[in-house]
Amino acid sequence: MPKRTDNRLLKPEVLARLGSLELVARAVVDGVTTGLHRSPHFGFSQEFAEYRSYNEGDDLRYVDWNVYARTDRTYIKRFQGETNTAVTLLLDTSASMAFGEPTSKLQQALYLIASFAYIARKQHDALGLAVFDENVKEYLAPSSRPDAMARAMALLENTQATSGTDILNALSSLQPSMTRRGLVVIVSDFYTNASDLLSVLQPLAHAGQDLALFQIVSPEELNPSLKRISALKDMETNESVVVDPDYIANGYQEKFQAHCASIEKACQRSGADFTRITTDDPLDEALQAYFRFRERRGR
Amino acid sequence: MSLLFPAYLLGLLGLALPWLLHRFSDHQPEEKLFPSRQFLEETVPPVSRKQTLKYRLLMALRVLSLLFLCFLFAQPWLNNDGVSAESDFHHIVAVDTSLSLSCSDSIEWRHLKGFLQKCG
Numbered sequence: 027m028p029k030r031t032d033n034r035l036l037k038p039e040v041l042a043r044l045g046s047l048e049l050v051a052r053a054v055v056d057g058v059t060t061g062l063h064r065s066p067h068f069g070f071s072q073e074f075a076e077y078r079s080y081n082e083g084d085d086l087r088y089v090d091w092n093v094y095a096r097t098d099r100t101y102i103k104r105f106q107g108e109t110n111t112a113v114t115l116l117l118d119t120s121a122s123m124a125f126g127e128p129t130s131k132l133q134q135a136l137y138l139i140a141s142f143a144y145i146a147r148k149q150h151d152a153l154g155l156a157v158f159d160e161n162v163k164e165y166l167a168p169s170s171r172p173d174a175m176a177r178a179m180a181l182l183e184n185t186q187a188t189s190g191t192d193i194l195n196a197l198s199s200l201q202p203s204m205t206r207r208g209l210v211v212i213v214s215d216f217y218t219n220a221s222d223l224l225s226v227l228q229p230l231a232h233a234g235q236d237l238a239l240f241q242i243v244s245p246e247e248l249n250p251s252l253k254r255i256s257a258l259k260d261m262e263t264n265e266s267v268v269v270d271p272d273y274i275a276n277g278y279q280e281k282f283q284a285h286c287a288s289i290e291k292a293c294q295r296s297g298a299d300f301t302r303i304t305t306d307d308p309l310d311e312a313l314q315a316y317f318r319f320r321e322r323r324g325r
Numbered sequence: 326m327s328l329l330f331p332a333y334l335l336g337l338l339g340l341a342l343p344w345l346l347h348r349f350s351d352h353q354p355e356e357k358l359f360p361s362r363q364f365l366e367e368t369v370p371p372v373s374r375k376q377t378l379k380y381r382l383l384m385a386l387r388v389l390s391l392l393f394l395c396f397l398f399a400q401p402w403l404n405n406d407g408v409s410a411e412s413d414f415h416h417i418v419a420v421d422t423s424l425s426l427s428c429s430d431s432i433e434w435r436h437l438k439g440f441l442q443k444c445g
Contacts, residue, residue: 056345119406122360122361123360124359125359131360131420215361216362217360217361217363242358247359247360250359252357254354254355255354255368256354256355256356256357257354257356257357258356258357258358258359258365259356259357259358259359260359260360260361260362261359261361262360262361263362265362266356267362267365267366267367268354268367268368268369269365269366269367269368270368273365273366273368273385277366278364278365278366281364282364285364306425314366
């Protein structure tokens with residue numbers, strides 16, 4: 027069991043005080059690595075690359091025991107992801123992402139994306155970034171150049187939630203440019219139909235992309251605190267709906283949970299990892315849980 | 326019934342105020358931002374008899390209190406003798422009862438009686 031450390035619990039409000047996204051990312055990733063094993067390999071690609079002889083200090087979990095049984099020598103299995111992989115980060119900046127107090131969903135998503143960008147730089151992976159709402163607003167192709175991180179951070183710092191969302195259109199238009207195999211991280215609130223989402227995830231999965239979807243939700247969205255009949259205004263369409271608190275407590279929550287379950291199921295069917303993060307979750311804790319999940323799955 | 330200050334009745338125009346307050350404020354639900362209306366269902370606010378009664382009673386009380394205030398300022402008064410407060414003529418009769426006029430058969434007394442009878 028990894029040792030729990032004090033700096034692990036980085037609440038979003040604590041991160042907000044750090045100011046720059048790069049500092050936030052560094053704090054989060056340091057928190058994650060402290061809590062994980064001695065020499066964490068985030069191993070973003072599961073594709074086998076080569077064998078290497080075991081050296082003192084290497085993680086014993088990567089020793090190929092079958093080879094040891096046959097040859098009486100210890101070899102370490104190395105994966106493509108440990109050497110050079112492309113990490114493409116996709117961020118949803120639709121208007122609904124501006125929801126949430128005191129930390130908005132977009133803010134939490136930015137922290138998460140920045141943390142992944144920081145990890146990618148630490149591992150010398152090629153880093154790509156796409157910002158989308160109804161269309162792809164900005165796209166930085168995966169690059170291993172030293173300024174890739176700075177360019178990504180500059181883009182993220184100026185990101186605002188503005189428009190409606192069409193994740194299907196955005197992913198479909200990005201798909202031709204994602205030719206290089208690697209990790210694709212999609213951060214969104216996924217207000218989309220699960221079957222449509224599956225239809226765009228499957229081609230990416232078939233193309234050999236390792237998909238990780240992060241759904242960002244606000245506690246107020248999971249369990250809205252309405253005390254009396256109120257008009258709820260859709261942040262993307264500006265339409266108002268008069269809603270009864272009784273419906274929120276029963277019908278709405280049931281429907282929302284069913285929607286989340288259907289998104290998770292679509293991810294499972296396409297072989298993608300699905301993680302839900304709320305805006306009050308300590309980000310390093312959430313990331314650690316995700317990396318442990320990957321470790322258990324053998325990636 | 327007459328009013329001493331009828332101009333204050335203009336204050337009755339203020340009766341529109343409680344009506345407007347009831348019409349536009351009580352029935353507008355509070356508006357809040359929400360990420361998506363995808364899972365929301367429109368609710369028709371239920372109106373119970375109790376709520377309706379409370380609403381009407383409150384409005385009636387507000388209207389009546391304003392009405393009462395206006396009449397209070399206008400200062401109405403009632404004249405039981407049937408003489409209007411706004412009558413154009415007022416008759417004041419001052420009678421000298423000194424000793425020189427104490428004789429009831431004097432010519433002055435007769436003139437006075439005749440005049441008072443004319444006035445009714």
